[in-house]
Amino acid sequence: MEHIVKGIFGHLVTLSDSEWKEVSSHFKLKKYPNKSYLLREGQIANETFFIIKGCCRAFHNFDGKEKNICFSRENCWETDVDSFFNNKPSATYIQAIEDMTVLSLTLDNKLRLFKYHQRFERYFRILAEQMITYLLDVLIKRDTLCAEKRFLALKKRQAWVFQRIPQYHIASFLGISATSFSLIQKDLLLKNSV
DSSP: OHHHHHHHHHOOOOOHHHHHHHTTTEEEEEEEOOOOEEEOOTTBBEEEEEEEEEOOEEEEEEEEEEEEEEETTTTEOOOOHHHHHHBBOOOEEEESSSSSEEEEEEHHHHHHHHHHHHHOOOHHHHHHHHHHHHHHHHHHHHSSSSSHHHHHHHHHHHHHHHHHHHHHHHHHTSSSOOOHHHHHHHHHHHHHHO
């Protein structure tokens, strides 16, 4: 476990072997099979997940329809942030789209890391800033761009999604039907072949 944690955070901080052992003790290695849930709506998000292998989606139900919020893959963190920090029921689901291996970190252990290793606090602050920037970009694009431009923006920013995420989930994320998604994809292929 120590070699995994050191591989992820080794660029942040230089620690002795005993310190790496102590830092590693804050994490748990977990596996989730494809289609299993890391978190369900209504549960408290007691942990945040660093994805070592696999990918997942975060979504919520809106009028009985699943609405994808984001997709995460290797080297990303995933949780319901509001539930995690405020100890309240989650408004979202987090579901594995592939078999996943993750490191889980509870809030208490995260705060302990911050207290004893300040570089971890800086690391997580920068991650939070990047997440806020990303989410604002997604919201603005969702409200201001037509479906085709949203499709292209996602392809530019997260091309991996188109290789690993089912099309109907991508369509939901883009706020379009699966049929519209297929038509946009077909139109773009025709435009690029001319």
